[in-house]
Amino acid sequence: MTNLDELDKRILQTLQLDASLSNQELAQRVHASPPTCLRRVHRLKKEGVIAKQVAILSPEKVGAGLTAIVEITLDHQATEHQIAFEQLVAKEIAVQQCYRVSPGPDFVVIIQVADMAAYHALAHRLFATQSNVRNVRSFFSISRSKFETQVVLA
Known part of the structure; x- marks a missing residue:
């Protein structure tokens, strides 16, 4: 299990609601700088916490x-x-x-x-x-x- 801090959790919660956000939009919503946000997302993908990003169809x-x-x-x-x-x-x-x-x-x-x-x-x-x-x-x-x-x- 990966240890997640509060910023990781905010990022994950936001991406679960809308994974189509740009890094800039994501950073604004989670109150982090864009470079920090980008590093976090890359780490969460590398560690397998973010398994994949998809479009959910009707x-x-x-x-x-x-x-x-x-x-x-x-x-x-x-x-x-x-x-x-x-x-x-x-x-x-x-x-x-x-x-x-x-x-x-x-x-x-x-x-x-x-x-x-x-x-x-x-x-x-x-x-x-x-x-x-x-x-x-x-x-x-x-x-x-x-x-x-x-x-x-x-």
Whole structure:
């Protein structure tokens, strides 16, 4: 874990809300000089605290309006089988998140696709054709009341 001082936390909180800010704008918002701010951001990237900066799209505006939350149970839960499943889903761009969980199913996967036909094709590829997948339980979002990407900074 990286030790973060108050300036680091202000920088991170501000970037979590809007990573498109110029260094000058960021420095003004966090009350630091631009060179200090730039050094801090570079250090936070180098240390892996800032994993990446992306644009977050509105799924329904780009034709990916179906969200599926899927529980997967494997037949064999040995580490190598779990890693193999993680590697399989990592190749699928529609799989936005994959979590190993306990207790209950082995994995919970968040999938974003265009429609039910696209989900069916993906489910066939990822689950039905895999001999180690024992059980799949899918839930489909009818409304998203909250979506955040921020991490709480203590």
